[in-house]
Amino acid sequence: MTTLTDPPAESFKLSMLVYDTRYRSYTFQILALIGVLLLFGWLTLNTLRNLADLGKVISFDFLGAPAGYDINQRLIEYDNQDTHLRAAFVGLLNTLLVAFLGCITATVVGVVVGVLRLSGNWLVARLMTVYVEMFRNVPVLMWIILAMAIMIESLPAPSAFRGDDPEATMKLFDSVAFTNRGVYVPEPLFSRGLGDLSIGGAFDISLDLIAIVLLLIGSIWVSRRIGRNADAVQESTGLRPRTWPKQLAVIVLPTVILLVVLGFHLGYPELKGFNFQGGTHMRNSLIALWLALSLYTAAFIAEIVRAGILAISKGQTEAASALGLRSNRIMSLVILPQALRVIIPPLISQYLNLTKNSSLAIAVGYMDITGTLMGITLNQTGRELETVLLGMLIYLLISLAISAVMNVYNNSVKLVER
């Protein structure tokens, strides 16, 4: 506020602060600033006085204390003697997991439904309309609870798999078990694994995974080089050499060899004791939340996609059919790429909504950041102020990160105008 480019003239009067447009904006801004500072000061003062009355102090020390509770779904090592901080981190990873899965599924379903709503098939278009209206007009919390209830009620309990003549059997050559505790799928195992890489003693990352990812990145790079070479050949000679066998081989062969070297095999789930053991357990809370969130958001995305497609002028479709393209190619090559520009900005806010709505995980007992930090940790330690503020901060950071990433993408597909 000190950078007054136009120093006060000799005849400065106090009333100029109000009437002179040069100063008026500063007056208002300073008033606004004072007002906001007063508000915050008042709130802080109240908080301090209230906390003093309750005999509490603001302290984040509790984050270092043992949490004492268990979390069923953990992407990193965790047991009940670990700290509240680590529990919060487990929750954060769970939030990110369901948000990531949800965004992908919601996009796929949303695009398909949005396109089908415009389909010439009367029955399909009506069905899709019913789907969209049903999901859009009923609260997402209800869908989450309903999805959970449907999973629990309609799938068999693990005990139904027991006995000589079980009521339920495993599907897909005895490799997948659908139970009302979730879905058990085979897990990848390595008999000659490379072990784990420990980062700062806190997190372990499987070296096998790193090796495979690195190899895949390398192969994809090589395959792209082959493709680019083919482009060059095509430009100079007009003939494009067949590249797909080479590209496929470059990607598949090294991976297969690496997997064999590492001793890759699948670990199948097996009913032992109370539960299925082995395999990867996708819990019903995850599936219910994931399904409900993606179907709910997909209904909105479908509307966005439909609006985006309708926004493309009919001339584009006609021009494309004049070129002799088939209708599905018109959609994928001409309409959707253009519609994307209209679609992406509202899509970003749908992704944000999905991520924020994942905080309703608490209704089905999915242990996300709301369930751990703002749930059990809050209950056990009684630190409302610290946990809730920390939780809000984390959500804010996630939201900002998503909008930042998506905005970068949006700028890259945006129509470059003169």
Place this chain on the structure above:
Amino acid sequence: MSNTHADTVLFVRDTMLPQQVPPSSTVGPVGWARQNLFSGWLNTVLTVLSFLFVVFLLYRLVPWFVSPTWDGTSLSNCREILDGHEGACWGVIRDRWQQLLFGFYPSDLYWRPVLTLVLLFVAIAPVLFADYVPSKLLYFSVAFPFVMVWLLWGGTIWMPIMAAAGFGIGYGVFQAVSKVLNAGIALFFGVVIAVAWWVVLAAPVANGIASVLPLAIEPVQSREFGGFMLSITIGVTAIGCSLPIGIVLALGRRSDLPLVKFLCVGFIEFIRGVPLITLLFVASTLLNIFLPPGTNFDIILRVMIMVTLFASAYMAEVIRGGLAALPKGQYEAADALGLDYWKAQRLIIMPQALKISIPGIVSTFIGVFKDTTLVSIISMFDPLGLSNAIRADTDWNGIYWELFIFIGAVFFIFCFSMSRYSMYLERKLQTGHH
């Protein structure tokens, strides 16, 4: 060429063929079905699959829905009636529908929320159906918030009147001062005087008048609100209160003053960046800590405050969209007429921007209305919260689907009709643009 050709052909038709009826396979239901359902193998497959899906759903659901349990008095009684068959237990709806709609509102006073709802429609009619109702009704719309508060919460009529008087006083001060000073300063004075009136004078004056002329209806505690009535009250209050806040925020966000802009953007992005549930946690656990020691709102009021803040951030974005959609010529025309900022906003910009924003405002309302179900997580008895409480009754322990279906259906009816209305309005606005 053509001449010789004409000579060599044997037959040339020189009259038009009479128009024939189209082939029966392209008209009527058959033609319609061929065109819309079976045009090509992919569509045929899709049609058959969809048809099978619908039939399967109906086959599974209809017998469950058609269940003679309307008179069941408890879940076990329903089981007796059904006698081993699968079926819904609708007795719970008969027993508790009033609770699901009105919560614990005294049953002899149900007319009050119902009347409020009717009046709400009357009040928003001049906004929503401007073409069909006299614009004089707008005066009632202005008075409606006070009527609503009085009808729902009851108590003396003087309190809402005095609260309304605060606005009148504030406006009077604004008018008086704006003759002498800049409109912004006048606004500031108006607000300060109005707030001073509410904090210091309104309650004693209202009590004073009430002791002389007691005009009161039976007061109802906000704790007794529940069910859909609670959802609607929270939703309507939040949208109503967030409209002015949203306008201020939207103007602030478009302001040339960097600090004001920064503050508004910061607030909007913060609220939009966190889930509503965390704001509700703030309402349920922290708001009392932030306020002066000794103050104590009840939880419904705290939730209303937080939902209002939540809605106003979204409202600000909707109104900003409306402002941005306004042709630049309108701003320039206002400037050309020599109107200052406030006059231009009040007379030219806002009326148009708000009109364009109505569909967005309606969808914000739908969103907020649906989101009110989240209050069940912080132990309030919205319909979902009530469904938990109803299940805690020994009679109805074990009931799930019936309650969810009832609640979902009511939500659907509300939200669907509102979204249809907003679509109708969007179409109307589009044609009005030419």
Place this chain on the structure above:
Amino acid sequence: MNKSVFLGALTVAGLAAGVAGAATVDDVKARGKLNCGVTTGLVGFAAPDANGEWTGFDVGVCRAVAAAVLGDPTAVEFVPTTGKTRFTALASGEIDLLARNTTWTFSRDVDLKFTFVGVNYYDGQGFMIPKELGVSSAKELDGATVCIQTGTTTELNLADYFRVNNMSYEPVPIETNAEAQQQFLAGACDVYTTDASGLAATRATFENPGDYVVLPEIVSKEPLGPLVRHGDDEWGDIARWTLNALIAAEEYGVTSANADELAASPTDNPEINRLLGTEGELGAMLGLEADWALNAIKAGGNYGELFEKTIGENTPIGLARGLNAQYKDGGLLYSPPFR
């Protein structure tokens, strides 16, 4: 301290002029209502019926305190709270008394700054399991999927128990008892663990209660009691002695049926006379009317009556008195003397 707060004219009429002052009892009397925190719904302990009337064992405590202070057992505002909101609601003064089957623990008493005024139900954490699984002891639960209600001491006890016994388990956290019941009945979890009273109450409402057993192990002590804020001893005394009055009334055979009679014609048991206010100044010492305890007893009956009416053996819940019998009958209920 009386501060009226306005936050916009729209909310004026909805303002609760409640104030968390130093003297809760004065606030309650001024308000004419007791704000009592209960659960959002737990069979037998607190649940609203079709008319919005709350009933249950914890509700009985609220009504007794309201009757003692205000002379009217219906002068209670029931504030439903969750595991998360209950302590904040009490600390912030939104409620005067929390009667929400809350376990008396060291940290809640000392660190969270609350005063437990007694124990109205001695409970312990137990396990319920379908009979068909053939489990007879909690020690055989290695690898089981366990449904737990979050926001309670239950999940900590559970973690401790399985760790100490070197067993693994899969926790399924659940917000409400109703959801837990749904999951358990459908077999989505093998075991349901919560306070034994809750288990019995839940089991009683099953279609076939006989198919489920409650395991003999009780893995924790769960003394459930009403609590108030630290630092307001007068109010704490009122709540404490109202509870004691209910317990003592049962011990001396004062019931809601004969209380008026006993109060009208003083008996030869001075303890009863002092309790009912016909002798001594006990009510005045608490700052209440002389008939405070009489009102409390008439509100819902003495401890035994309340128990029998809401969760006892003749109700669908069918809890035996067990530890919650009078000390004379081998239980733990032992009211200090009224003197």
